[in-house]
Amino acid sequence: MAETATAREPVITCEDLFVGYGSELVLKGVSLQIMAGSFVLLMGPNGAGKTTLLKALLGLLKPRRGQITTPFHVTAPGYVPQQKSIDPLYPITVRQIVGMGLYPELGPWRRVTGDFRRRVDATLEQFDLLAHDRKTFGELSGGMRQKALIARAFVSGAEVFILDEPTSELDERSEREVVQHLHRLARQQNKTVLLVHHGLGHAVDHGDMVCLVNHGKAVLLEPDENNSMEHVADAARRGIAKGKAS
């Protein structure tokens, strides 16, 4: 069993990271250190490179230059991609999607025990999906699809959760519940959360810091005695607006 990083220990580190596609360089010299138990809100204008940064951290995009250190070779992250990632025509049921979150724990033979089934049931219930568990991904509404993908991440025993606009189609109550759940994971279980969330609303109340991605860079902005998280998020928003105008 992998050791859990203790609070204030770095869990993700990037050093002088350059990432791009073809001739486009999106991230140009990003250096970051994210501590275990942090709840980080990724902000930045459309196309700034938030998803690109997350994909590089997940090992889905190879950096042109620089160094990334994560624990993902030992403990798989709980990842909620932007929604298009499962083809709606692919005939996989909601139960199977959520069960996929347990694959890293099931080993090569994927022997499903009663305990795993109970965890899947409890998570399906948490997201009001139990009554729909036999529906395929294509038979779900947009919000239900997002819930299935979030449930897949939450059922796992991941140490790090990476969520890319996971709640864009959720109603307000469901969105608040997801953000509160993430807050509990960070506060009570020392899990690390990286969340891209354009609406911000409730997320600002629960996040610890902002990671502002803009102009090829990513910087961590933390609240202090003079600046609440609300101030920090506002300053980041103003920075984004100014960056857009210039």
Ligand SMILES: Nc1ncnc2c1ncn2[C@@H]1O[C@H](COP(=O)(O)OP(=O)(O)OP(=O)(O)O)[C@@H](O)[C@H]1O
């Ligand atoms: N698969 C890809 N192939 C080529 N270019 C890409 C690809 N994915 C993203 N890009 C480009 O990389 C840049 C950053 O995109 P990215 O999706 O990381 O931005 P983002 O900050 O997540 O944006 P949004 O807020 O709109 O989701 C954009 O210019 C985009 O066109």
